[in-house]
Each structure stands twice: as structure tokens, then as C-alpha cells.
Amino acid sequence: MSTHVPQTGLPVVVIGAGPVGLAAAAHLSARGLTPLVLEAGEAVGAAMREWGHIRTFTPWRYIVDATAEKLLAPTGWTQPAGDVPPTGAEIVAGYLEPLAAALGDDVVRTAARVLAVSRAGLDKSRTLGRAERPFLVRVQDTNGVSDVRAAAVIDASGTWAQRNPLGAAGLPAIGEADAQAAGLLVGPLPDVLGADRARFAGRRTLVVGMGHSAANTLLSLARLAREEPGTEIVWAIRGTDATRLYGGGDSDQLRDRGKLGTDLGSLVASGAIEHVPGFSVTRLETADDGDSVTVVGETAEGELRIEGVHAVAAATGFRPDLGMLAEVRLDLDAGLDAPTRLAPLIDPAFHSCGTVPPHGHRELAHDGEPGFYVVGMKAYGRAPTFLITTGNEQVRSIAAHLAGDDAAADEVQLVLPETGVCSVRTPVDAAHAAWADGSPRLGFATGGGGGRAAELEITAVGAPVAGAACCG
Structure with missing residues (x-):
């Protein structure tokens, strides 16, 4: 496919300022595109802050995105040395906050909750000319509710706020x-x-x-x-x-x-x-x-x-909040709520965190909605196999594709740690x-979880994970 970003000057909206969302912004910026990160929380890494006391089991080298690190380098920032995994609070303070500052306030907006995503002038039922219309992102912030037009949308909002119920049937238990x-x-x-x-x-x-x-x-x-x-x-x-x-x-x-x-x-x-x-x-x-x-x-x-x-x-565990995407033409697996082409690659019945093959824009695309992607923990739907380094690879591929460089978008740049977990x-x-x-440990496959039947899920690191929900 060719680039999905028309030359309109509109930004690529990224939903969520967690590690994967901010990495997406770094890749988009490096590709000459204009990112706009909308974070519902009062500060970046809002979900991760809620489990900041937890130490991940993921060393820094599997957390920090390479392009984000290049963006940070002129500020004097260096990746923490050693193999001691950081806590959630350490990731926020030592990586996400500096990265958001490097991207700038004009790129990262906090206290900006996305209420819905659609196409400007078209509801979900309208097909003709859909790909040529910009996206419409409805946002609630301190000034009220407004609409933002976008050339593309990357949903990295995670799953932390959408926890699975205790009931075994997928429904809340009685009482x-x-x-x-x-x-x-x-x-x-x-x-x-x-x-x-x-x-x-x-x-x-x-x-x-x-x-x-x-x-x-x-x-x-x-x-x-x-x-x-x-x-x-x-x-x-x-x-x-x-x-x-x-x-x-x-x-x-x-x-x-x-x-x-x-x-x-x-x-x-x-x-x-x-x-x-x-x-x-x-x-x-x-x-x-x-x-x-x-x-x-x-x-x-x-x-x-x-x-x-x-x-x-x-x-x-957790499940993705699809409510704000009700007017988007999603192509999802019926069981995992993950993109259809990605689902068999992450199915927890066959894959652990380290056996999920590298994947990018092609596996994450929704054919009926070109230019829209769900990434990070949310891309895995109800599967608990997410690793943050996988999310970094997802957004690297998507940014390259949106910039029209499909050769780079299709290139694999990911090495996962083996896991017997x-x-x-x-x-x-x-x-x-x-x-x-x-100290307790949380995986960035996590943000917080429980396996398919009970779901985290994080591994992570998550996250939940410590998955996380946590990990978008």
C-alpha cells in the first residue's frame, strides 16, 4: 500500500501517552510527520503511575525505543545502565517525562480524553470516499468538547481502565x-x-x-x-x-x-x-x-x-475499550478483540510473550478504515502476551508506512527474549x-494480568502490565 497520510497538513493523532504512544510520536516526528498525542490523564504515563510501586521484569533495553532514545540524546539523556528492571514510577520519571518534554507541549496534550473517533462527515455505514476523508477525533479537555481532524489515528490507549470482571462467563458475578x-x-x-x-x-x-x-x-x-x-x-x-x-x-x-x-x-x-x-x-x-x-x-x-x-x-486481566471506536470500521478477531491478521500470531493458546513473531502495519491494519491502527497492549485485545518492545516495533513500522516507506515498514527490527513462562x-x-x-515484579507484557481465562495479563509489561493497559 502507499502512504495513508494525505498531504493536508493534518496531524497524526496518537491516543495515549504511555511508552508505546510516546514512541509512536517519536517515530512520526522522525519521519517528518506531525504527531498530536492526546492523553486522558493529568500527566503522561497515567496508567503506569497507578502501579508505580511495582518493579517490572523487563530491563531498560527492552523498554526504551531506539528512535525515542535518539530524540532524547541532544538533551543529555542516557539510558540507565545495568540489568536491574525499573519500577513503573522509574519508567515514568526516567523515560516518559523526559520524552514528552523533548516532544514538546504542542505535541503532547494531557487531560485530553478522546471520546470518539469517526470520519469527518461520514458515519460507519458510509463507504464511498471514506479513505479520502480525514478522521474526526472528539476530545474532552478543560475547555470542553471539541473535534480534532487527523490524517491518521494510532490508538495506544491501553487496557488498564477496562478490567475483566470476576465472573467466569465474561460477565460480572452476581453481587x-x-x-x-x-x-x-x-x-x-x-x-x-x-x-x-x-x-x-x-x-x-x-x-x-x-x-x-x-x-x-x-x-x-x-x-x-x-x-x-x-x-x-x-x-x-x-x-x-x-x-x-x-x-x-x-x-x-x-x-x-x-x-x-x-x-x-x-x-x-x-x-x-x-x-x-x-x-x-x-x-x-x-x-x-x-x-x-x-x-x-x-x-x-x-x-x-x-x-x-x-x-x-x-x-x-483486561479487555480493550472499544466504545470510543464505535464509528470506526474495525476488523477484529471474534474471540480476542485483536486485529484479525494479528490474532493467530498472539493467541495465548499457542504463544507466550517471546514466541509472538514480529509484526507491523500490515497485521495491524483495518481494511475498511485505512490510516487507523490500534497498537500496544490494546492491539492484543484480550491476549496477555504483549511485550513493550513489540509495541515499539509496531509503531516503528506504522510510522514508516504512513510516511510512504514500505520497504522500511516491512523490515523486521525486533529481537525478543526467550520465555519459558x-x-x-x-x-x-x-x-x-x-x-x-x-520488591514485587511486573512484566511489560502488562500491565497487569491473568492469562486468557482470567487474563494482564500485564505481562508487559506490562500491562497488566503490570501490562499495561498499562502498556499502551
Whole structure:
């Protein structure tokens, strides 16, 4: 295909100022195109800030985009050295904020929420002349609601704000809304050892999900239990085998990701965590005093009730928010909500984070809507296999294509770390029951997650991931 950016002087709108969104802006700028980044949060990296206390399992070299690094170089910025993975807060402060500053306030607009995307003068049903019309992006900011016209649109808004429900059928469990209203449901990555400590200390917590977000929360709770008597931990998963999360151990090239699963397996084997496999949540019964909830679910043996729970950490993953794209002609896989050509490449039934093949503008295109792309964690829909370095490759390819350089757009410039996190069984080693520095880890495949059945998902790094939702 030729370039999808007509020479109209209109910007390419990028939705979301996370790592992939800002990398997209850097690539567009380097290609001579005009990016306009619209971020709903009050600051860049808004979703990542919510799990800033979490240390990713992704080293800096897999996070920093090469073109973004070139843009930053004249400012004196250098990529942090070493293999110690950064926390979410460190990524925001050490990379996203400097990158946004280098791009400039005229490029990155915060507190600007995209409400909808369409074509100027055409609704979704109109075909004739569609590709020649600019996009219309409706935005709400401090000045009210306005429309921005764009030559192309790249949606890197992530999935952090659209969490999967606890209910096993993809619907909220009966009574889930009541438990949430009572404050008994928490997000996938609470700050167990910091700001949220009092909520969990000396109390009974149920973690639901089988992704890296669940693992991080469980490890933090286990450390809290060693420090605070009476702290109880229950971990429920829909599947019957947690081997995939226990991971590849020493065979994982992302060392901290391998250790994440090994440590969790050790805690379960020791009895520090009560593990309930094969549990599908159907109902939540909030106590009359609102202080606890009984979580009811189905197992192979029949109904099971987990009683006296003071907090439920719903690490059940994320799904893309497609509401603002209702007037866009999306070409999505029916199961994963990912672009049709991308879906078989990322299907978690066959792929882990490191086995997803490189892909770019061709796999991410929507044939009925040329010039529109969903990238980053949101591009993966409900699949938990995203890595931030994959998102950087996505936007590199798209920017090259929009600039008319399809030779560069089709060139593969991506090397992924090997991962055994989804498929390799390793022996449980009780000696690895705690992190060396005591900090939880989140993968940038993440932003925050739970596997296909429960979804993160992050890996990441995410994100959720720490995926993240987090990762767009």
C-alpha cells in the first residue's frame, strides 16, 4: 500500500501517552510527520503511575525505543545502565517525562480524553470516499468538547481502565457490583507493602487470576504475612494447573520473570498461600456489616464457598475499550478483540510473550478504515502476551508506512527474549521464596494480568502490565 497520510497538513493523532504512544510520536516526528498525542490523564504515563510501586521484569533495553532514545540524546539523556528492571514510577520519571518534554507541549496534550473517533462527515455505514476523508477525533479537555481532524489515528490507549470482571462467563458475578460498592474489591496491583498496607495486614485476602499481576500481589501478601500476624492469603484460579505461571525459571532470558513464577510455586508448596484451582466465581455475598464477602464458585466437585474474605484482588486481566471506536470500521478477531491478521500470531493458546513473531502495519491494519491502527497492549485485545518492545516495533513500522516507506515498514527490527513462562515446568525450589530485594515484579507484557481465562495479563509489561493497559 502507499502512504495513508494525505498531504493536508493534518496531524497524526496518537491516543495515549504511555511508552508505546510516546514512541509512536517519536517515530512520526522522525519521519517528518506531525504527531498530536492526546492523553486522558493529568500527566503522561497515567496508567503506569497507578502501579508505580511495582518493579517490572523487563530491563531498560527492552523498554526504551531506539528512535525515542535518539530524540532524547541532544538533551543529555542516557539510558540507565545495568540489568536491574525499573519500577513503573522509574519508567515514568526516567523515560516518559523526559520524552514528552523533548516532544514538546504542542505535541503532547494531557487531560485530553478522546471520546470518539469517526470520519469527518461520514458515519460507519458510509463507504464511498471514506479513505479520502480525514478522521474526526472528539476530545474532552478543560475547555470542553471539541473535534480534532487527523490524517491518521494510532490508538495506544491501553487496557488498564477496562478490567475483566470476576465472573467466569465474561460477565460480572452476581453481587460483584455490591462488593465493589462496599470497597471489598481492589485492583490487580494494590500497593500491599506501602500505601494499601492497612487494608491487608492481619486480614484475609483472596487473589483471583493466573497472570503476573496475581503473582506480584501474592508475593507481596506473603511478605506482609511474615511481618503481620493473622494475614491470610487465598489464591483461586479457573484452570486446574498453575504450571504456566510458575514458568521457565532459569531458562527464561528475563531473569526476574522466571524468578517470579519460581518464588510463587515455592510459597504454594510451603502452604503459605492457600491455593484453590479449578474455581469459577459465580456469586459474591457481601456481609451485612460490609466488612467481608463470601465468594461462591463452581468446581469439578460442585459449589465451593470461600468465606470471611476482607478483600478480593481481581487480577483477572483486561479487555480493550472499544466504545470510543464505535464509528470506526474495525476488523477484529471474534474471540480476542485483536486485529484479525494479528490474532493467530498472539493467541495465548499457542504463544507466550517471546514466541509472538514480529509484526507491523500490515497485521495491524483495518481494511475498511485505512490510516487507523490500534497498537500496544490494546492491539492484543484480550491476549496477555504483549511485550513493550513489540509495541515499539509496531509503531516503528506504522510510522514508516504512513510516511510512504514500505520497504522500511516491512523490515523486521525486533529481537525478543526467550520465555519459558507459559510452557516450561521447573522444579520448585524453596530457597527462592522471596525476592532478593523484597520488591514485587511486573512484566511489560502488562500491565497487569491473568492469562486468557482470567487474563494482564500485564505481562508487559506490562500491562497488566503490570501490562499495561498499562502498556499502551
